[in-house]
Amino acid sequence: MFTPQSGILPAASSNGLFLLFRRRLGRRADAELKAFFATLPSKADELAAAHPEAQFCVVLGFGAEVWPEFYLGEKPELLRSFPRIPGAIHPAPSTSADVVLHLRAERYDLLHEFATMVVQASSHCLDVIETTHGFRYRDCRDLTGFVDGTENPQDEARAQVALVGSEDAAWAGGSYLHIQRYVHRMETWNKLPVKQQEAVIGRTKESNEELADDDKPLTAHISRVVIEENGEELEILRHSLPYGTPGGDQGLYFASYCKTPANFEKMLAKMIAPTSDGRVDHLLNFSRAVSGAAFFAPSREALARLAK
Numbered sequence: 001m002f003t004p005q006s007g008i009l010p011a012a013s014s015n016g017l018f019l020l021f022r023r024r025l026g027r028r029a030d031a032e033l034k035a036f037f038a039t040l041p042s043k044a045d046e047l048a049a050a051h052p053e054a055q056f057c058v059v060l061g062f063g064a065e066v067w068p069e070f071y072l073g074e075k076p077e078l079l080r081s082f083p084r085i086p087g088a089i090h091p092a093p094s095t096s097a098d099v100v101l102h103l104r105a106e107r108y109d110l111l112h113e114f115a116t117m118v119v120q121a122s123s124h125c126l127d128v129i130e131t132t133h134g135f136r137y138r139d140c141r142d143l144t145g146f147v148d149g150t151e152n153p154q155d156e157a158r159a160q161v162a163l164v165g166s167e168d169a170a171w172a173g174g175s176y177l178h179i180q181r182y183v184h185r186m187e188t189w190n191k192l193p194v195k196q197q198e199a200v201i202g203r204t205k206e207s208n209e210e211l212a213d214d215d216k217p218l219t220a221h222i223s224r225v226v227i228e229e230n231g232e233e234l235e236i237l238r239h240s241l242p243y244g245t246p247g248g249d250q251g252l253y254f255a256s257y258c259k260t261p262a263n264f265e266k267m268l269a270k271m272i273a274p275t276s277d278g279r280v281d282h283l284l285n286f287s288r289a290v291s292g293a294a295f296f297a298p299s300r301e302a303l304a305r306l307a308k
């Protein structure tokens with residue numbers, strides 16, 4: 001039996017805090033850092049138990065480059081760097097991030113407290129390179145005004161989609177995590193009539209219904225990311241949240257969990273490169289990615305092995 005980290009499967013939270021870390025020049029992950037990370041899930045449990053109403057949960061993940069320093073000689077079968085997609089028209093930058101911390105809760109103060117503790121305890125090896133506070137906007141809408149997350153898998157399908165199973169038994173209960181920070185061009189978007197916004201997304205804005213096939217352009221976001229293979233739709237579990245400051249950068253912090261990195265990679269390729277049918281995602285006329293990284297979030301049991 002393997003236990004996924006606490007932040008992967010639960011339903012969407014009101015607050016998310018995403019921290020990307022890079023290994024300090026010349027430093028390797030030492031025994032102290034590994035021992036600290038091995039106990040991170042139980043530290044998170046303690047905080048969650050002290051404030052049950054906050055539904056605090058956490059995910060820690062490692063990138064492909066730093067992986068060998070944490071787990072000598074063993075690696076999840078499909079762990080690889082963030083994809084570089086041939087023919088891409090819209091760039092999908094790859095950030096050299098080695099470790100990710102994804103915290104979620106109904107209370108932001110607990111996220112701040114926990115993240116501060118992690119940053120201090122790991123500072124001899126890791127530098128923080130990006131910190132983003134995501135928040136729930138209205139009824140789970142992206143800042144474009146469209147509800148985000150509707151077609152996420154529900155109930156037991158969440159684990160089936162997000163968690164590695166017996167196909168890679170040594171890493172069962174773990175999950176491939178991709179993040180991208182998107183900056184929206186809000187002024188341009190807000191000038192676009194709602195009918196045209198709906199054609200860009202592929203759903204209605206107020207009532208959040210999928211457009212009929214005849215009304216849904218092949219360039220709509222939904223048309224790009226819905227991919228059928230052998231009669232089944234590829235799925236990912238998204239935990240994206242809006243972020244930003246008034247007058248500063250604002251957009252969507254995209255985050256997805258899956259039992260394979262391939263689903264995200266195929267969806268992103270259909271969004272940014274015209275190689276499949278000559279089209280790309282028109283949402284990207286209004287938003288661009290400024291960071292991107294790929295990680296594996298090991299099961300709690302695999303994290304505990306770091307202490308040995």
Ligand code: HEM
Nearest residue numbers: 142146147148149150151182222225252254264267268287
């Ligand atoms: C600017 C960035 C993005 C925005 C604003 C955005 C917004 C949305 C919205 C509003 C929906 C419709 C509601 C829903 O089902 O959640 C949606 C669906 C979806 N998005 Fe995105 N998204 C973004 C980036 C991405 C990326 C990078 C991927 C994957 C590579 C992705 C994958 C999906 C998937 C799989 C669905 C569900 C499609 C369905 O089954 O109907 N999105 N997105």
